[in-house]
Amino acid sequence: MTAETNAPDAQEYKVRLENFAGPVDLLLHLIRKEEVDIYDIPIGRILDQFLEYLELLQAVDLDEAGDFLVMASTLMVIKSKMLLPVEEVDLAEELDPRYELVQQLLEYKKLKSRARALEKRAIRAGGRVPRPDSARPEDRFEEDRTLEEVSVWDLFQYFQKVMSETRINVRSDRVIEGRQVPVRDFAARVEDRIRKGPLFLSELVASSRSRGELIGFFLAILLLVKTQAIMAIQSGDFGDLRLLAKASVDLEGAEQEIELDDDFRD
Numbered sequence: 001m002t003a004e005t006n007a008p009d010a011q012e013y014k015v016r017l018e019n020f021a022g023p024v025d026l027l028l029h030l031i032r033k034e035e036v037d038i039y040d041i042p043i044g045r046i047l048d049q050f051l052e053y054l055e056l057l058q059a060v061d062l063d064e065a066g067d068f069l070v071m072a073s074t075l076m077v078i079k080s081k082m083l084l085p086v087e088e089v090d091l092a093e094e095l096d097p098r099y100e101l102v103q104q105l106l107e108y109k110k111l112k113s114r115a116r117a118l119e120k121r122a123i124r125a126g127g128r129v130p131r132p133d134s135a136r137p138e139d140r141f142e143e144d145r146t147l148e149e150v151s152v153w154d155l156f157q158y159f160q161k162v163m164s165e166t167r168i169n170v171r172s173d174r175v176i177e178g179r180q181v182p183v184r185d186f187a188a189r190v191e192d193r194i195r196k197g198p199l200f201l202s203e204l205v206a207s208s209r210s211r212g213e214l215i216g217f218f219l220a221i222l223l224l225v226k227t228q229a230i231m232a233i234q235s236g237d238f239g240d241l242r243l244l245a246k247a248s249v250d251l252e253g254a255e256q257e258i259e260l261d262d263d264f265r266d
Contacts, residue, residue: 023071024108026053031105038105041098043082047075074101114154155225155232158241159218162205186220187229194230194245201232201241 030049031038054068081097096102193199201221208214221243224230231246 023050023068024104025112026050026068027071027101028105028109028112038109039102041102043075043079043098047072047079050075154234155218155222155241158201162201162214183216183219183223186216187224190217190220190224190243191229191245194243199243201243 027046027050030046031041034042034045034049036042036046050068050072054072078097078101190199190204204217205214208217221230221232224243225232228246230243232241232243234241
């Protein structure tokens with residue numbers, strides 16, 4: 001009876017496991033927990049603990065275990081390579097078997113740090129996505145010279161926050177029938193607008209009539225930034241994002257389509 005009372009149930013395990021965004025996140029946690037050098041990971045020790053977490057995850061949610069199983073397999077391969085005698089190591093694989101894993105961990109750690117910094121900026125800004133004020137958009141950057149170019153990852157994080165916080169009111173006489181709209185059409189609209197002057201992301205948020213339309217603009221902006229047709233810059237810690245033209249680009253290859261929907265309402 002006592003054992004049943006003290007043993008954590010599957011739901012408790014699930015809550016604990018949901019703290020990790022994925023297998024790389026879990027690995028970073030284990031490395032911090034063991035207080036080991038990320039450049040000299042004791043694969044055997046980390047693998048044993050990783051498998052314990054994986055066993056718990058499979059017990060509560062098989063659908064989520066896939067990526068963790070792949071990582072577990074990767075760790076096993078690395079461990080087996082490290083156990084090989086030196087003379088049996090392929091000359092083509094002279095690099096430390098852990099090298100690629102370490103690079104993946106460092107990249108994830110960097111991205112996670114940047115995401116955390118953006119979250120702190122949002123908190124300092126009151127958790128609100130800035131909206132256009134009465135001043136001309138061009139004038140809003142005159143007093144603040146701390147402009148910083150924004151990466152595709154930063155854009156993704158910004159839109160993730162926007163999508164979680166924004167509520168779009170769709171008037172009954174403006175409802176759009178569900179239809180397929182190519183991303184290049186949204187990209188063309190963004191380019192046309194930017195030709196008239198800098199475009200603030202908050203303007204797109206304010207003018208979007210549906211969740212689908214907002215996602216369409218988001219994908220278009222990612223495409224344009226990735227192809228270096230436009231650049232996104234930010235003022236201050238969590239200022240509005242401004243889009244500027246860099247060069248013309250052929251958008252014919254952007255054949256992706258999204259489904260417009262008007263279910264994103266208050």
